[in-house]
Amino acid sequence: MAGLDHFSSSAPVNDKGPADDETEEISARNARNGVILFLMYVVVYSTYVGLNAFKPTVMDTVPLLGVNLAVLYGVGLIVLALVLALVYAWLCRSTRNGPSAADGQEQSR
Amino acid sequence: MIYDASPVAVGVFLLFVVITLALSFYFARKTKSAAGYFAAGGEIPWFVNGVAFAGDYLSAASFLGICGMIAFYGYDGFLYSIGYLAGWVVALLVIAEPLKRMGRFTFADALDSRFHSRGIKLSAAISTLVVSIFYLIPQMVGAGALIKPLLGFPHYAGVLLVGVVVVLIVVTAGMVSTTYVQFMKGSLLLIFTAVLVVMILYRGLHVDESPRASNEQTVTITASGEKLVNGLPQGTGEGQTDLRPVGHVSRLPDDMKETGPLGPIEFLSVLQKSEVVLWSSKTEHNEDGSSTTTYTPVPTSGADVLQPGTHPKSKFAGLRSDQSISKINWSKINFLSLMLALFCGTASLPHILIRYYTVKDQASARKSTIVGIGTIGFFYVLTLYLGLGAMTSGQLDITNSNMAAPLLAKSFNEWLFAIISAIAFTTVLGTVSGLIIAATGAVVHDLITSFFRVKLTDHEKVRVGKWAAGVVGVIAIILGILFEKMNVNFLVGWAFSVAASANLPSLVMLLFWKRTTKQGITAAIVVGMVSSLSWILLSGDTYSAVYGLPADQAFVPFSQPGIVTIPLGFIVLIVISLFTQRTGTAEVIAKAGQPVT
Numbered sequence: 001m002a003g004l005d006h007f008s009s010s011a012p013v014n015d016k017g018p019a020d021d022e023t024e025e026i027s028a029r030n031a032r033n034g035v036i037l038f039l040m041y042v043v044v045y046s047t048y049v050g051l052n053a054f055k056p057t058v059m060d061t062v063p064l065l066g067v068n069l070a071v072l073y074g075v076g077l078i079v080l081a082l083v084l085a086l087v088y089a090w091l092c093r094s095t096r097n098g099p100s101a102a103d104g105q106e107q108s109r
Numbered sequence: 110m111i112y113d114a115s116p117v118a119v120g121v122f123l124l125f126v127v128i129t130l131a132l133s134f135y136f137a138r139k140t141k142s143a144a145g146y147f148a149a150g151g152e153i154p155w156f157v158n159g160v161a162f163a164g165d166y167l168s169a170a171s172f173l174g175i176c177g178m179i180a181f182y183g184y185d186g187f188l189y190s191i192g193y194l195a196g197w198v199v200a201l202l203v204i205a206e207p208l209k210r211m212g213r214f215t216f217a218d219a220l221d222s223r224f225h226s227r228g229i230k231l232s233a234a235i236s237t238l239v240v241s242i243f244y245l246i247p248q249m250v251g252a253g254a255l256i257k258p259l260l261g262f263p264h265y266a267g268v269l270l271v272g273v274v275v276v277l278i279v280v281t282a283g284m285v286s287t288t289y290v291q292f293m294k295g296s297l298l299l300i301f302t303a304v305l306v307v308m309i310l311y312r313g314l315h316v317d318e319s320p321r322a323s324n325e326q327t328v329t330i331t332a333s334g335e336k337l338v339n340g341l342p343q344g345t346g347e348g349q350t351d352l353r354p355v356g357h358v359s360r361l362p363d364d365m366k367e368t369g370p371l372g373p374i375e376f377l378s379v380l381q382k383s384e385v386v387l388w389s390s391k392t393e394h395n396e397d398g399s400s401t402t403t404y405t406p407v408p409t410s411g412a413d414v415l416q417p418g419t420h421p422k423s424k425f426a427g428l429r430s431d432q433s434i435s436k437i438n439w440s441k442i443n444f445l446s447l448m449l450a451l452f453c454g455t456a457s458l459p460h461i462l463i464r465y466y467t468v469k470d471q472a473s474a475r476k477s478t479i480v481g482i483g484t485i486g487f488f489y490v491l492t493l494y495l496g497l498g499a500m501t502s503g504q505l506d507i508t509n510s511n512m513a514a515p516l517l518a519k520s521f522n523e524w525l526f527a528i529i530s531a532i533a534f535t536t537v538l539g540t541v542s543g544l545i546i547a548a549t550g551a552v553v554h555d556l557i558t559s560f561f562r563v564k565l566t567d568h569e570k571v572r573v574g575k576w577a578a579g580v581v582g583v584i585a586i587i588l589g590i591l592f593e594k595m596n597v598n599f600l601v602g603w604a605f606s607v608a609a610s611a612n613l614p615s616l617v618m619l620l621f622w623k624r625t626t627k628q629g630i631t632a633a634i635v636v637g638m639v640s641s642l643s644w645i646l647l648s649g650d651t652y653s654a655v656y657g658l659p660a661d662q663a664f665v666p667f668s669q670p671g672i673v674t675i676p677l678g679f680i681v682l683i684v685i686s687l688f689t690q691r692t693g694t695a696e697v698i699a700k701a702g703q704p705v706t
Contacts, residue, residue, distance in 0.1 A: 027207075030475075031206070034201070034202035034206075037198075037202050038199065045198075045452065049444075052188070052417050052428060053428060056416070056417055056418055056428050056429050057429075059416055060412065065378060066377075066378030066381065067377045067381065067415075070415060070417055071415055074187055074188075074190075074493075075493070077191050077194070077195060078489055079490075081194055081198050081482055082482055082486050084198065084202070085478070085479045085483070088201065089479050092472075092475060
């Protein structure tokens with residue numbers, strides 16, 4: 001089963017490791033997407049830290065569900081990390097040998 | 110009695126140890142080469158690696174430390190959960206794939222992939238060893254803290270036991286056994302934490318009006334070392350007494366006495382409108398040489414419990430102080446510094462970085478990080494419920510915040526206590542084995558074969574690695590015994606600061622700035638490591654916790670160094686790189702066609 005089965009111990013692993021499915025072009029595109037998503041998270045995380053440090057009383061407000069902003073924002077940051085990770089996985093879905101490789105390479109041109 | 114000797118707990122604990130060792134010996138037969146020993150031959154499936162990330166990362170600090178901090182101080186403990194998880198965004202989106210592409214065994218491989226510099230190898234190896242040792246100390250302290258009440262052994266016995274088991278895990282099959290122990294630990298931790306949270310929600314909240322729940326308690330250590338609890342010798346015999354377990358709700362909304370089962374959101378909203386009894390402590394040194402710590406109940410509104418910076422004893426207490434603009438609020442800067450270190454630290458931890466070499470390619474590195482974020486994020490959300498559940502469980506030990514999670518389980522039943530305690534123990538095993546394998550990789554690959562240029566065969570590398578694991582294990586045992594009194598989560602915060610200051614500037618600049626030179630990388634690692642370590646050793650927290658001196662005599666104004674030393678690492682790298690353009694860039698080295706030292 002993908003992601004669970006241990007690879008054959010006889011599989012060749014040379015000094016540079018097994019051959020990679022991703023071309024330099026795809027790697028560069030992934031890196032670009034990664035940085036954009038990373039910067040988005042930095043803005044949200046910095047706002048959270050800044051509010052706690054300089055306007056902590058804002059965190060006391062109860063905007064919805066009877067739970068204060070500190071809890072909602074904190075849990076939201078954890079959930080946002082997972083959402084961005086999934087978005088990143090979706091953006092990186094094409095590989096050299098994958099079905100959507102052509103699309104991915106076309107876009108990167 | 111808070112702690113009773115539990116045959117069930119001992120049995121489950123021993124079962125976990127036996128399974129762990131059996132797993133290690135099983136994989137030992139399959140691990141012969143250096144690639145197999147140090148990086149599992151790049152053959153670990155991405156899903157297993159992702160859960161192993163959780164097993165590696167969710168250390169005693171996360172499980173015991175954060176739960177204890179939330180139980181004692183409320184929301185402030187949850188700030189650590191948020192910071193620890195946020196760091197994974199850096200790991201996934203910036204570091205994971207390039208690191209996999211450039212390296213083979215250690216993170217120094219990646220840093221040095223363009224330069225072939227002995228200086229980079231040496232500085233990165235020392236940085237790996239320093240961070241690993243810093244991270245090892247709290248794990249070993251956590252092990253001792255756990256074994257003491259669980260099995261009735263002294264602290265040093267717990268540390269020794271963990272040390273021996275971990276060295277056996279690493280010596281038998283290296284990264285393969287370490288990975289599967291971490292996979293097992295990560296899976297069990299998630300499953301049983303989720304079970305515990307469901308039970309907390311099902312039990313709901315109830316008011317405890319008994320006087321024993323709210324009476325002051327004292328602990329006196331006499332000049333001769335005897336421990337008195339509430340004026341009597343500690344024990345269960347005649348004329349002896351023990352600490353009363355604490356932690357309860359003193360008022361519920363609408364004068365309810367109990368809520369019955371609650372949903373996850375409802376639990377938080379009801380708690381917010383309730384009143385909980387927290388505890389403050391004050392220690393006085395008496396003229397006869399004894400010292401008495403008095404624990405006083407402090408009824409606190411649920412709204413305050415769920416806000417940052419409201420508990421006077423918390424590390425973040427200064428967040429809500431209003432000082433004039435002219436006076437710098439060091440507490441706020443300390444907080445910003447810690448949150449920066451947690452954010453930058455994860456992607457700089459050697460034992461996390463080497464896990465990218467255990468999968469076959471970049472796509473697997475990416476997928477396993479996403480699984481890691483999912484599992485670790487889920488766990489950190491649960492820590493909020495674990496901590497608040499422990500806070501209201503009626504089972505807390507006011508003298509030991511690290512035992513909040515196991516004691517929370519004990520408030521339900523003996524079996525759950527036994528399982529959670531055993532999982533906490535495997536938590537330590539999983540993280541410590543990952544740290545030891547990172548340290549041995551640095552010793553064998555970066556120091557012995559790359560820096561000292563000792564030629565070793567594949568078989569010899571494995572043998573030397575096993576000896577190195579033994580030595581690192583012994584060092585960890587000694588430090589775990591020496592640092593018995595230190596707070597577990599607190600020490601991990603320091604490890605993050607050192608890792609982020611020493612390693613992150615080089616990793617990031619190597620990826621994003623073409624003018625980076627080998628001299629710039631070496632200087633950034635050395636300056637980042639030395640400055641952050643020096644800052645920590647001269648800080649108020651170290652003065653009070655390690656040297657026993659007043660914190661206000663400290664040399665530096667706040668304890669967390671990251672806000673100064675992480676930017677310093679970047680500045681040093683940029684300045685030195687600009688001054689060494691003619692000799693140090695990868696292009697110049699490539700044109701010269703010679704190895705650079």
